[in-house]
Amino acid sequence: MTTEATRAEVCVVACADTYRGVGEILGHAVGIIPTLGARLAKLTFAPNLVMSDGEAFFMHTPPPLGKTASSGGVLESWLPFGKVFDVLATGRRQSIMGASQIDQYGNQNISLIGDRSHPKRQLIGVRGAPGNTANHRVDYWVPQHSTRIFVEEVDMVSGVGNNHLEGFGTGLKYHQLGQIVTNLCVFGYGPEGRLEVVSVHPGVSLNEIEENTGFSLATSEVPTTRIPDDEELRLIREVLDPKGIRSREVPE
Amino acid sequence: MSDKVVTAKEAIASIRSGMTIGVGGWGSRRKPMALIRELLHSDIKDLTVVSFGGPDVGLLAEAGKIKKLVFGFVSLDSIPLDPLFSSKRQGGHIETEEIDEGMVVAGLRAAAQRLDFLPIRAGLGSGVLPANPHLETIASPYSDDVYVAMRALNLDAALIHVNRADKQGNGQFLGPDPYFDELFATAAETTIMSAERIVPTEKFLDEGSFHTLFINRMYVSHVVAAAQGAHFTSCEPDYERDEAFQKHYVESARDPEAWAKFAERFLSGPEDQYLAAVRDFHQGRSEG
Numbered sequence: 001m002t003t004e005a006t007r008a009e010v011c012v013v014a015c016a017d018t019y020r021g022v023g024e025i026l027g028h029a030v031g032i033i034p035t036l037g038a039r040l041a042k043l044t045f046a047p048n049l050v051m052s053d054g055e056a057f058f059m060h061t062p063p064p065l066g067k068t069a070s071s072g073g074v075l076e077s078w079l080p081f082g083k084v085f086d087v088l089a090t091g092r093r094q095s096i097m098g099a100s101q102i103d104q105y106g107n108q109n110i111s112l113i114g115d116r117s118h119p120k121r122q123l124i125g126v127r128g129a130p131g132n133t134a135n136h137r138v139d140y141w142v143p144q145h146s147t148r149i150f151v152e153e154v155d156m157v158s159g160v161g162n163n164h165l166e167g168f169g170t171g172l173k174y175h176q177l178g179q180i181v182t183n184l185c186v187f188g189y190g191p192e193g194r195l196e197v198v199s200v201h202p203g204v205s206l207n208e209i210e211e212n213t214g215f216s217l218a219t220s221e222v223p224t225t226r227i228p229d230d231e232e233l234r235l236i237r238e239v240l241d242p243k244g245i246r247s248r249e250v251p252e
Numbered sequence: 253m254s255d256k257v258v259t260a261k262e263a264i265a266s267i268r269s270g271m272t273i274g275v276g277g278w279g280s281r282r283k284p285m286a287l288i289r290e291l292l293h294s295d296i297k298d299l300t301v302v303s304f305g306g307p308d309v310g311l312l313a314e315a316g317k318i319k320k321l322v323f324g325f326v327s328l329d330s331i332p333l334d335p336l337f338s339s340k341r342q343g344g345h346i347e348t349e350e351i352d353e354g355m356v357v358a359g360l361r362a363a364a365q366r367l368d369f370l371p372i373r374a375g376l377g378s379g380v381l382p383a384n385p386h387l388e389t390i391a392s393p394y395s396d397d398v399y400v401a402m403r404a405l406n407l408d409a410a411l412i413h414v415n416r417a418d419k420q421g422n423g424q425f426l427g428p429d430p431y432f433d434e435l436f437a438t439a440a441e442t443t444i445m446s447a448e449r450i451v452p453t454e455k456f457l458d459e460g461s462f463h464t465l466f467i468n469r470m471y472v473s474h475v476v477a478a479a480q481g482a483h484f485t486s487c488e489p490d491y492e493r494d495e496a497f498q499k500h501y502v503e504s505a506r507d508p509e510a511w512a513k514f515a516e517r518f519l520s521g522p523e524d525q526y527l528a529a530v531r532d533f534h535q536g537r538s539e540g
Binding site: 055056057069070080081082085088089109111112116117118119120121122123124125126127128129130131133134135156157158159160161164165167168169170171172173174175 | 278305323324325326327332333337338341342343344350351352353354355357372373374375376377378379380383389391392395396397398399428429430431432435488
């Protein structure tokens, strides 16, 4: 009998589930738990998922967690940065990205905090978030669910939210926000495009989620997030992350 | 056959204040750092810089060389942020055109093709358009789509660093990724290319297949021999990123007093002095 799943393992499975039914596309995942999720999806229900080493190579078998092809694994193709832009333009990609801020309509910010001409904190920049959200499905991973991250309105829209799709004809027809997996819950989007709680991780109360979210949530009874099954737990613990690196992102 | 080999100083002398320059590499990878260090020693200023930004941006910003930065990100890869760039931005000292990194690519492609713009979906609906009111959208003549009309990023000069070059200006990359060096070169009036080693043309295929011959001499005006010319960024397979030195750069950059010491020790003299100071830094660590 396997021991009970940790919170990190519940999050891995929730990330994996964002890749259900995707077919033969590039599973792009930023962070340890999203990477484990994508790799778990590939080993179970999404065998055709394509995975990169985060640099220039597609991997037949992955490198050690957090490392690139130079540290191991088997290459299957070469995709330098220049070709990544071509792949996302074809739509054959799905991302789990991080976020410094996310607002009630799923706008994401990784650029800066404060005023853009004189920011309080300069962060990494919008990177590829505008292009990703304009071209293919994007999900987000938030390891520390807090009112600092979940804000009423983001300071610089990097990933495009559901309230900014008007005014470009059909230009944003490929925009699709999937889910937001946090250390407390899984969010989806309601009919108005606003965040709503889809499921709550075991041991978390709705109250705790409301207290750590900087905008109102129309909450009602929601189910508990899916628990990993025994085979998924075995794959996570013995095959994908035997060193337990996942607990660095979500401590037990 | 033309011989384009000059010193870094002679090459940088072709850059003028107020120019728009593109910097090759990506983040903290194969950046033309020897050329950047030479720029730091010059009195050139008011540059518009286009870069997939790494420590090139931090150093140029700190030295007051940048009037405007066109970028999608600035990162040191193994360390997410460059403190020199962050502090200049937070002080409101740099004008920015912050755009999606795919838009940077589209702008360079437009420039390379001598077009005013190229359409791209990236940027629609994001904060990039309100932040850059000079960027327009354009309606498709064939459907109801509207796209960003990404304006050409015409460069006066491009600076790139490659693994091998010949005297005529052909360049070879031997690492995992060519990055956008060729695009920078084609988008620029003139390109300065530094190389780890200058080799006879007939020796190119000794180290890599013909697929690695990515820069041709039509695009290159000056060739500079610069061993360790990407230091402290990576230049695989010649060397990996110097992580210990990058960490020292970042720690120094966080504190003005420590930065003054760093600049005095590493950035006050010519390139050979820099490389000697770096050797000394590593020796001090292994003894310490």
